[in-house]
Amino acid sequence: MTAHPDFLKYVDKHADKFVQRLADAVQIKSISGDAAYREETIAMGHWLEKQLKGLGVTTALKDLGQQTLQGQRLDLPPAILGKLGDDPKKRTVLIYGHYDVQPALQSDGWATDPFTLVEKDEKLYGRGSTDDKGPIMGWLNVLEAHQAQRLELPVNLRFCFEGMEETGSEGLEAFIEKEAAAGEWFNGVDCVCISDNYWLNTRTPALTYGLRGIAYFAINVSGPGQDLHSGLFGRMVHEPMTDLIKLMSKLVDHDGQILIPGIESMVAPPTESEIELYTKMDYSIADVAEAAGASIALSDHKETVIMGRMRYPSLSLHGIQGAFSEPGGKTVIPSKVAGKFSIRLVPPQTPENVVPLVTAYIESEFAKMNSKNKMNVEHSHGGKPWVADINHWNFEAARRAIEAVWNKSPDYTREGGSIPVTLTFAETLGVNVLLLPMGRSDDGAHSTNEKLDLSNFIEGTKVLGTYLYEVAQLAREG
Amino acid sequence: MTAHPDFLKYVDKHADKFVQRLADAVQIKSISGDAAYREETIAMGHWLEKQLKGLGVTTALKDLGQQTLQGQRLDLPPAILGKLGDDPKKRTVLIYGHYDVQPALQSDGWATDPFTLVEKDEKLYGRGSTDDKGPIMGWLNVLEAHQAQRLELPVNLRFCFEGMEETGSEGLEAFIEKEAAAGEWFNGVDCVCISDNYWLNTRTPALTYGLRGIAYFAINVSGPGQDLHSGLFGRMVHEPMTDLIKLMSKLVDHDGQILIPGIESMVAPPTESEIELYTKMDYSIADVAEAAGASIALSDHKETVIMGRMRYPSLSLHGIQGAFSEPGGKTVIPSKVAGKFSIRLVPPQTPENVVPLVTAYIESEFAKMNSKNKMNVEHSHGGKPWVADINHWNFEAARRAIEAVWNKSPDYTREGGSIPVTLTFAETLGVNVLLLPMGRSDDGAHSTNEKLDLSNFIEGTKVLGTYLYEVAQLAREG
Numbered sequence: 001m002t003a004h005p006d007f008l009k010y011v012d013k014h015a016d017k018f019v020q021r022l023a024d025a026v027q028i029k030s031i032s033g034d035a036a037y038r039e040e041t042i043a044m045g046h047w048l049e050k051q052l053k054g055l056g057v058t059t060a061l062k063d064l065g066q067q068t069l070q071g072q073r074l075d076l077p078p079a080i081l082g083k084l085g086d087d088p089k090k091r092t093v094l095i096y097g098h099y100d101v102q103p104a105l106q107s108d109g110w111a112t113d114p115f116t117l118v119e120k121d122e123k124l125y126g127r128g129s130t131d132d133k134g135p136i137m138g139w140l141n142v143l144e145a146h147q148a149q150r151l152e153l154p155v156n157l158r159f160c161f162e163g164m165e166e167t168g169s170e171g172l173e174a175f176i177e178k179e180a181a182a183g184e185w186f187n188g189v190d191c192v193c194i195s196d197n198y199w200l201n202t203r204t205p206a207l208t209y210g211l212r213g214i215a216y217f218a219i220n221v222s223g224p225g226q227d228l229h230s231g232l233f234g235r236m237v238h239e240p241m242t243d244l245i246k247l248m249s250k251l252v253d254h255d256g257q258i259l260i261p262g263i264e265s266m267v268a269p270p271t272e273s274e275i276e277l278y279t280k281m282d283y284s285i286a287d288v289a290e291a292a293g294a295s296i297a298l299s300d301h302k303e304t305v306i307m308g309r310m311r312y313p314s315l316s317l318h319g320i321q322g323a324f325s326e327p328g329g330k331t332v333i334p335s336k337v338a339g340k341f342s343i344r345l346v347p348p349q350t351p352e353n354v355v356p357l358v359t360a361y362i363e364s365e366f367a368k369m370n371s372k373n374k375m376n377v378e379h380s381h382g383g384k385p386w387v388a389d390i391n392h393w394n395f396e397a398a399r400r401a402i403e404a405v406w407n408k409s410p411d412y413t414r415e416g417g418s419i420p421v422t423l424t425f426a427e428t429l430g431v432n433v434l435l436l437p438m439g440r441s442d443d444g445a446h447s448t449n450e451k452l453d454l455s456n457f458i459e460g461t462k463v464l465g466t467y468l469y470e471v472a473q474l475a476r477e478g
Numbered sequence: 479m480t481a482h483p484d485f486l487k488y489v490d491k492h493a494d495k496f497v498q499r500l501a502d503a504v505q506i507k508s509i510s511g512d513a514a515y516r517e518e519t520i521a522m523g524h525w526l527e528k529q530l531k532g533l534g535v536t537t538a539l540k541d542l543g544q545q546t547l548q549g550q551r552l553d554l555p556p557a558i559l560g561k562l563g564d565d566p567k568k569r570t571v572l573i574y575g576h577y578d579v580q581p582a583l584q585s586d587g588w589a590t591d592p593f594t595l596v597e598k599d600e601k602l603y604g605r606g607s608t609d610d611k612g613p614i615m616g617w618l619n620v621l622e623a624h625q626a627q628r629l630e631l632p633v634n635l636r637f638c639f640e641g642m643e644e645t646g647s648e649g650l651e652a653f654i655e656k657e658a659a660a661g662e663w664f665n666g667v668d669c670v671c672i673s674d675n676y677w678l679n680t681r682t683p684a685l686t687y688g689l690r691g692i693a694y695f696a697i698n699v700s701g702p703g704q705d706l707h708s709g710l711f712g713r714m715v716h717e718p719m720t721d722l723i724k725l726m727s728k729l730v731d732h733d734g735q736i737l738i739p740g741i742e743s744m745v746a747p748p749t750e751s752e753i754e755l756y757t758k759m760d761y762s763i764a765d766v767a768e769a770a771g772a773s774i775a776l777s778d779h780k781e782t783v784i785m786g787r788m789r790y791p792s793l794s795l796h797g798i799q800g801a802f803s804e805p806g807g808k809t810v811i812p813s814k815v816a817g818k819f820s821i822r823l824v825p826p827q828t829p830e831n832v833v834p835l836v837t838a839y840i841e842s843e844f845a846k847m848n849s850k851n852k853m854n855v856e857h858s859h860g861g862k863p864w865v866a867d868i869n870h871w872n873f874e875a876a877r878r879a880i881e882a883v884w885n886k887s888p889d890y891t892r893e894g895g896s897i898p899v900t901l902t903f904a905e906t907l908g909v910n911v912l913l914l915p916m917g918r919s920d921d922g923a924h925s926t927n928e929k930l931d932l933s934n935f936i937e938g939t940k941v942l943g944t945y946l947y948e949v950a951q952l953a954r955e956g
Binding site: 212214216218223225226228229231233234235236237238241242243245246249250252254255256288291292294295298305306308312313315316317320321322323324325326327328330331332334340342369370371372373381415416418 | 692696701702703704706707708709710711713714715717719721723726727728730733734766769771772773774775776783784787790791792793796798799800801802803807808809810811812813820822847849850851858859893894895
């Protein structure tokens with residue numbers, strides 16, 4: 001193992017102290033999405049800055065401006081920047097994490113107070129335990145183990161911790177662009193490590209090298225001047241719902257294939273080495289069933305199902321605005337309806353090259369209907385996909401760290417959803433970005449009874465530290 | 479003209495008094511659907527009974543039991559029964575109307591207080607003016623004209639006025655069945671006249687001889703144990719919305735044709751004489767556009783459009799329960815969705831013969847999808863259609879009355895919606911039922927600024943009385 005043995009020993013010996021630090025962090029209710037907790041969210045930023053300072057990091061609190069939330073004009077929680085080491089012979093690793101959390105009420109179904117860290121059966125329960133205070137504390141643990149033992153860190157470190165991740169990272173993109181400039185905090189960074197996601201399962205550590213993008217759409221159909229009675233108008237007029245449902249039915253097949261011409265064909269078929277990653281992956285159809293709560297996988301073929309999420313685009317129909325949506329029966333012909341759907345994108349798809357295909361197709365299908373209703377396709381928001389090179393030394397260092405600590409090879413995963421900051425770092429800094437998950441698939445981030453396994457916290461801390469040693473080692477190996 | 483000339487003269491001379499009676503009726507807030515107005519609704523029943531008594535009618539207030547409304551246990555408004563004449567040589571006509579009204583608040587957009595009858599530009603504005611207090615007052619006017627002048631009525635009359643029509647006619651069906659028995663109030667009735675609908679337009683009186691029935695459905699599709707994130711699960715699982723939208727898209731074509739095998743073919747094509755009724759009808763595509771608020775008629779062919787409403791079944795998609803229905807974007811895969819639709823039925827269709835066809839078709843279409851989701855078709859409520867013989871003397875008498883008073887031949891119409899009491903009278907009493915509209919298509923029943931044209935009230939009163947004379951005349955003609 002490349003990591004300094006004293007580092008690893010210290011982590012094992014001080015597990016209780018590390019858990020206490022996580023407990024201290026969890027008890028600060030840094031709920032960024034609720035104006036009532038804005039002060040406490042900002043306080044969490046200050047607490048974190050103080051911790052970093054105490055561990056020898058040069059810090060700065062960066063003002064991201066203001067926002068209007070729940071009718072109030074509020075200061076945004078600050079970005080916490082940190083710098084430790086400036087040795088030109090060492091690689092510089094930028095660490096990202098977020099110190100804000102999702103809301104949580106014990107009455108939502110928590111077994112214990114969400115803001116009191118509770119250890120039970122080797123699991124640490126509490127809001128933010130896995131998302132994302134646990135991983136941040138993991139980095140503090142690494143710093144402490146080195147500071148306490150006067151060990152030299154093998155790399156230069158930069159930190160970027162934000163307090164608005166759970167509500168859209170407001171202000172962060174422009175901020176990162178600014179700090180990437182010459183002479184600013186992120187200048188000279190060689191790679192990025194983000195610890196804000198999860199293993200694919202509960203058994204095998206993972207390295208994540210891809211995220212899907214998204215394009216969100218509404219199909220707006222309108223006709224009548226007001227809602228009509230289906231008795232009086234049924235079969236006299238073009239009903240917007242009839243047109244909309246027809247259009248929505250032409251978007252995706254029941255096997256998940258996207259029916260919009262040109263969307264599927266943009267995606268290159270998997271190479272043999274890529275297929276091998278999926279074949280090796282510690283994942284089964286039973287895992288899908290467990291996660292979804294029912295045996296509804298689109299295929300019985302493991303690789304097909306996992307590729308459906310990780311390397312193919314998907315199209316989901318979310319719902320209809322303006323139609324009858326209550327329980328019971330209402331005999332209405334809605335006058336104006338909007339069908340919502342989104343497409344998860346994979347390279348080389350982007351909102352820019354996908355939106356025109358979607359719009360043209362729906363318009364041509366609508367033209368075939370000879371309807372006198374009005375229709376338009378609205379693209380409301382979108383984001384590009386991201387895929388990193390897993391053969392880069394950044395991933396190689398993480399793989400070695402995982403194998404050293406867990407004695408297991410990682411699953412190489414791509415996530416079906418989005419973590420926009422990943423793409424921002426990759427595009428703005430032009431370096432390799434690694435997603436290095438600490439928690440497991442069943443941690444319940446955003447849900448009730450969120451937890452982080454004690455082993456994932458402690459061994460995960462070792463992985464983070466070892467990863468830094470491996471980055472340095474690979475630099476030496478050239 | 480067969481009507482007694484003194485009757486017609488009296489009506490013209492006493493128009494102001496008749497309008498005052500309508501004003502008295504309108505100011506009683508008999509809103510059956512609101513518990514706060516239950517006492518006033520019952521008071522309206524008592525007021526009406528007193529009016530009838532004063533006009534020489536033998537009356538009875540019939541208790542229809544109780545209901546629970548807005549958490550309160552309430553007495554139902556009574557049915558008001560009336561009897562005038564028992565001459566075995568005369569025909570006996572049963573008159574139906576309802577004395578309850580829809581809610582109305584000036585703040586909904588009324589130009590004047592809804593419960594104060596206001597005359598403006600020869601129009602009488604007020605809640606219930608056309609639906610259905612105007613027509614009931616029309617009958618009282620007829621009685622008064624005869625009583626005041628000691629004219630003998632040409633037929634025996636029976637009255638049935640209810641106070642729960644706007645909220646489902648609770649208790650009425652069983653009540654009618656009871657009163658149809660030998661020795662009871664409706665025994666010996668030769669025909670029924672219902673004045674609770676409208677002309678097809680604002681120009682030509684109508685006689686209505688048909689109503690569509692209805693069968694209401696929900697397609698329930700469920701799969702995941704809970705709502706899923708479309709990023710994490712998109713293209714891994716069978717999404718209930720994908721299946722539901724596919725199924726809903728297979729029910730009705732964009733031209734209004736129902737795609738469920740067996741439904742369209744049950745309906746006989748129109749005969750030549752029936753087509754003639756539609757050709758003659760005072761109706762145009764422009765009328766559809768005006769009523770619907772947009773030029774969205776399914777065809778430019780008048781007969782096609784009007785037959786779509788009057789003599790063919792229709793299928794409307796009302797909405798989806800359980801999916802995302804709010805403004806904005808949400809990337810959810812809903813776990814359980816219910817698609818609501820209804821079919822308006824025409825003879826010989828009934829819920830009994832239609833529901834099995836619908837269920838079998840949807841089940842077979844779902845089977846083709848090989849989905850692992852669960853699906854079932856739910857039939858929540860329904861009612862049979864009704865069509866009367868327009869060659870019956872009841873309709874012939876009404877036609878003659880309209881031609882005599884309005885100097886115009888009526889449109890023979892079928893309504894696209896349902897008035898359940900019509901079918902109950904037809905089936906229970908086994909006699910011809912006539913719908914004899916007093917108001918116009920633009921009266922705004924159930925809406926703001928409900929009105930009845932003064933001419934429709936006064937000439938309409940003449941039509942009602944003349945109709946009775948024509949019933950008697952046709953009996954004499956054999």
